[in-house]
Amino acid sequence: MTSDTTNTAAGIVQQDTGHQNAGSSFGEMGSIIDLGMPAPGGAFDEHHPPDAALIGDCVHCGFCLPTCPTYVLWGEEMDSPRGRIYLMKEGLEGEPMSNSMVSHWDACLGCMACVTACPSGVQYDTLIEQTRAQVERHHDRSAKDKALRGLIFALFPHPRRLRLLKGPLRALQRTGLDRRLRQTGLLERLSPQLAAMESLAPRLEKSRPLPERSPAVGRRRAVIGLLTGCVQGAFFPGVNAATARVLQAEGCDVIVPRAQGCCGALSAHNGREEEAQSYARNLIDTFEASGVDWVVVNAAGCGSTMKDYARILSDDPKYAERARSFVERVRDIAEILDQLGPVATRHSLEMSIAYHDACHLGHAQGVRLQPRRLLQGIPGLELREIAEAELCCGSAGIYNILNPEPARELGDRKASNIVATAAEVLVTANPGCLMQVATAIERSGHPMGMAHTVEVLDASIRGLSPATLTASARAHTSPEN
Numbered sequence: 001m002t003s004d005t006t007n008t009a010a011g012i013v014q015q016d017t018g019h020q021n022a023g024s025s026f027g028e029m030g031s032i033i034d035l036g037m038p039a040p041g042g043a044f045d046e047h048h049p050p051d052a053a054l055i056g057d058c059v060h061c062g063f064c065l066p067t068c069p070t071y072v073l074w075g076e077e078m079d080s081p082r083g084r085i086y087l088m089k090e091g092l093e094g095e096p097m098s099n100s101m102v103s104h105w106d107a108c109l110g111c112m113a114c115v116t117a118c119p120s121g122v123q124y125d126t127l128i129e130q131t132r133a134q135v136e137r138h139h140d141r142s143a144k145d146k147a148l149r150g151l152i153f154a155l156f157p158h159p160r161r162l163r164l165l166k167g168p169l170r171a172l173q174r175t176g177l178d179r180r181l182r183q184t185g186l187l188e189r190l191s192p193q194l195a196a197m198e199s200l201a202p203r204l205e206k207s208r209p210l211p212e213r214s215p216a217v218g219r220r221r222a223v224i225g226l227l228t229g230c231v232q233g234a235f236f237p238g239v240n241a242a243t244a245r246v247l248q249a250e251g252c253d254v255i256v257p258r259a260q261g262c263c264g265a266l267s268a269h270n271g272r273e274e275e276a277q278s279y280a281r282n283l284i285d286t287f288e289a290s291g292v293d294w295v296v297v298n299a300a301g302c303g304s305t306m307k308d309y310a311r312i313l314s315d316d317p318k319y320a321e322r323a324r325s326f327v328e329r330v331r332d333i334a335e336i337l338d339q340l341g342p343v344a345t346r347h348s349l350e351m352s353i354a355y356h357d358a359c360h361l362g363h364a365q366g367v368r369l370q371p372r373r374l375l376q377g378i379p380g381l382e383l384r385e386i387a388e389a390e391l392c393c394g395s396a397g398i399y400n401i402l403n404p405e406p407a408r409e410l411g412d413r414k415a416s417n418i419v420a421t422a423a424e425v426l427v428t429a430n431p432g433c434l435m436q437v438a439t440a441i442e443r444s445g446h447p448m449g450m451a452h453t454v455e456v457l458d459a460s461i462r463g464l465s466p467a468t469l470t471a472s473a474r475a476h477t478s479p480e481n
Helices: 003-012 019-025 029-035 052-056 069-074 081-092 099-106 113-117 124-138 143-155 159-175 177-184 186-190 192-200 231-235 237-249 265-269 273-290 300-306 320-328 333-340 369-376 404-419 431-444 453-462
Strands: 222-226 252-255 294-297 330-332 351-355 381-384 425-428 449-452
Touching (some): 052 124, 069 404, 081 099, 099 124, 113 124, 124 265, 143 159, 143 265, 159 231, 222 237, 222 333, 231 431, 237 333, 237 453, 265 273, 265 300, 273 300, 273 320, 294 300, 294 333, 300 330, 320 330, 330 333, 333 453, 351 369, 404 431, 425 431, 425 453, 431 449, 449 453
Parallel strands (some): 222 294, 351 381, 351 425, 425 449
């Protein structure tokens, strides 16, 4: 985007004039629908550019603005969903891809709050992923940015590499060197991104791998394949252990295929199209071979991508139909437990919790009521809602590493709203959220317990004390048998 384009776009949109006026002043975005292909010389090639018809669905009403984290932080039109859609339209009409244009797309957290808010049903989630794939093909990033992204994708989508990292990281934590390093500020001065990565690491404890098959307690109601995940499996093994125990208690055989790898969520959300497709194919192969009824996920970001495999593999004649069939069997842990209904006895947990909707569970998957119903079914538990629940906590996959400053602002804002509930424990359903919010709450000086939804259910079913959940805000490990 040229500076002239920036000025023109900013002038077209009157940012503080209310929804109707802002929408009518933005311009005619639907005019490109009949082009069919991107204009020559523009930002995009012909392989899945941002869909012109989807862009035309945006009527610029402005309902997305108060839910968009970057617009809330900065008040800049081009850092709102409709502003980014405007830039996509320009790219389709022939505007070359520029650093400025890419910076606005990169600043998007991909939280999908705008999808929930939009009365016109604009599929911004599809548009931003199509756009980011184009960016990765055509934009020449700086050497520093390339190196950081290369490090991230050489590590996070690889469960074995993450497990190898745990040893040195655990040693740093046990000796206190991690805290001393943080206090010096050296890493922050050298690289704010690496400093953010280090600060987000949860306290690590030893864990036992889950057995490949765990039998149901009582009558078998379903055979469940469990995705253990990359970050979830390496840094939150207690969540996976709790997931397996709860499913067993509710009458499910639990299958944990040893061959499973990354689901491709980070790759898909960051424009690495071929990589995401490769991960998707491998995961479909693995779970098809396991013969399970359902594939259950306990990490919101993973689940949202796995439910999108039909689109991700739509061009693959060997996998398109298999992907559609696979998607039909994917469920978040809260969905499958709500769907099956409880058979295991819930014991009282006399405590208060604040429930945080992970963006890729609430906005991307529409799973909001199920976890609340499960939690409200526990005797003695008081569920408290969080103000500004629609706003992202700033985690957003790898966003808090790539963009530590706005992520920190959003994390502190979320922490303030959570602390205001005066709840004893913060409950959510995504490892990234747990790390981001735990770090922000620690900064706030008001420590509280942290738990995944399934860990609370596990504690109730096993009759554990609330103290197992209200303990350290940074030690995310479920009590073992």
